[in-house]
Amino acid sequence: DAMVIQNPRYQVTQFGKPVTLSCSQTLNHNVMYWYQQKSSQAPKLLFHYYDKDFNNEADTPDNFQSRRPNTSFCFLDIRSPGLGDAAMYLCATSTGTTGANVLTFGAGSRLTVL
Amino acid sequence: GQNIDQPTEMTATEGAIVQINCTYQTSGFNGLFWYQQHAGEAPTFLSYNVLDGLEEKGRFSSFLSRSKGYSYLLLKELQMKDSASYLCAVRDSNYQLIWGAGTKLIIKP
Numbered sequence: 602d603a604m605v606i607q608n609p610r611y612q613v614t615q616f617g618k619p620v621t622l623s624c625s626q627t628l629n630h631n632v633m634y635w636y637q638q639k640s641s642q643a644p645k646l647l648f649h650y651y652d653k654d655f656n657n658e659a660d661t662p663d664n665f666q667s668r669r670p671n672t673s674f675c676f677l678d679i680r681s682p683g684l685g686d687a688a689m690y691l692c693a694t695s696t697g698t699t700g701a702n703v704l705t706f707g708a709g710s711r712l713t714v715l
Numbered sequence: 716g717q718n719i720d721q722p723t724e725m726t727a728t729e730g731a732i733v734q735i736n737c738t739y740q741t742s743g744f745n746g747l748f749w750y751q752q753h754a755g756e757a758p759t760f761l762s763y764n765v766l767d768g769l770e771e772k773g774r775f776s777s778f779l780s781r782s783k784g785y786s787y788l789l790l791k792e793l794q795m796k797d798s799a800s801y802l803c804a805v806r807d808s809n810y811q812l813i814w815g816a817g818t819k820l821i822i823k824p
Binding site: 641642643644646689691698699700701703704705706707708709711 | 719723745746748755756757758759760763765800802806810811812814815816817819
């Protein structure tokens with residue numbers, strides 16, 4: 602089945618220790634997104650790629666970086682995680698960014714910072 | 716600023732009907748989405764409205780009034796598995812998705 606796969610599902614790290622989260626898709630979608638979601642809050646968009654074009658949200662901290670080496674893969678790097686970065690990180694894909702383009706989400710990576 | 720308002724939590728009884736409201740103030744409008752999110756899981760797509768009126772899809776229906784900046788999601792014949800959060804999201808004039816914080820729906824036997 603075509604899908605969006607995130608690894609790892611659960612990540613525990615220490616304060617300040619870098620973390621990389623990965624996302625792969627078999628949908629051949631042009632757009633890939635990274636969202637941060639904290640408990641009972643709206644998903645917060647960190648970045649998105651339209652093909653290789655990178656779009657950084659204005660309020661995304663510099664501590665967060667992203668790479669998309671090819672159509673299928675996207676990575677989220679957190680260079681120095683703080684306690685406030687503990688959250689669910691959701692990867693999503695879509696064919697485009699307009700109108701009825703539906704986002705398909707991965708199962709998420711839950712980050713715990715000790 | 717842009718804003719999506721939804722009730723934080725609602726409770727309903729198995730077999731009943733529940734209506735979850737969403738009001739929005741956004742810079743422009745290019746469609747409204749409803750997603751279902753079970754605890755600890757990813758959101759899954761339920762419905763999309765871009766024109767006024769009711770869209771029906773099985774037990775779930777979604778309504779939109781653009782002039783009022785208002786939508787609702789109607790769930791019929793509630794089942795225990797419908798216990799989840801329901802997220803409303805609006806695409807603005809720049810095609811950015813503005814998300815609500817979600818409504819946690821609790822179903823009681």
